[in-house]
Amino acid sequence: MKRRIVVFLGAIWMLTMVLAGCAMQIPDNQETANTQEEVVISSEAEESSSEIEAESSEIVEQETEKTDPYGLGVSYYEEGQYKVGMDIPAGKYVAWCIDNRYGGYFCVSSDANQDDILFNEIFDVNSLLEIREGEYVEANRCLLIPMDEFYAEYTIKTDITGTMLRVGYDIQAGEYKLQAEEGESGYYCIYGELRQEDILANDIFEKTTYVTIKEGQYLILHDCTIVQ
Structure with a gap:
């Protein structure tokens, strides 16, 4: 009778150890799973961050192209007729050609209808002009760049014509x-x-x-x- 009790208790002890061993392994599996989930989440977060940065960079480039499509890095007035003192400040300007086929053209007149043309110029690369309050300046196939801004960044090449x-x-x-x-x-x-x-x-x-x-x-x- 005592022998059966000992055997029975031994069996219970072995079963308890097996269950205890299984119980100890469960947290390891959970920790591994949690680690894998963290890696996946971290990877997805990095990819999302990279995508956001790429999109932001693309947006900045697009905005730059919109505000400065010629890539000059200076302010300028596009083609059109301007009234000096109202649409454009009086001063000295660089007229910069944007049409290599036909060249640039500007005209400065004392009236809007250009009945009294003060001076004008056709050019291949650039020209320089000074406009005064109350006059009208027309820019065709060229940009008007404030002279001080232009020469802070650029100079005109001396080995070409049309300048x-x-x-x-x-x-x-x-x-x-x-x-x-x-x-x-x-x-x-x-x-x-x-x-x-x-x-x-x-x-x-x-x-x-x-x-x-x-x-x-x-x-x-x-x-x-x-x-x-």
Whole structure:
């Protein structure tokens, strides 16, 4: 009888140990499952964060394109006619061509109907102008950029034609040799101001010619380039 009781108690003890072992393994499985869930959640959160950052970056790029489609990084006035002092401040501007086929054009007049044209210009790359209160300025195939803003970021190249160069900024004062484009007659004009009222020198030439320019002057080049 005692032997049966001992055997029975031994069996109960073994069963208790097995159950205890199983009970101890359950938290490990739960912890593994929880860890896996945390990894999945963390991964999904990182993917979501990356997607949000990508979308935000794309939105910023799109907004930049809308506000500055030409990528100039400066303020400007687009094509159109403006009344000086109302639509556009009086001052000096760079007219920047945006049409390589036909070139840019601006016109400054004392009246809205352009019956009294004060000065105008057709150009391939750029021109420079000064407008005054009460006048009207029309920009065709070009942008009008405040001169101080433009020259804070850029200068005009001196080895191309169709430009108006600001002496002391785009080019240094001195003597230069000009060469006409092949098959064309070259033309240059030197101004002392930006209203085209004070022509200091100009010439239509064949092959080559020389010019001397001084600080504060402006040099227009049509169908010719500076070679030295």
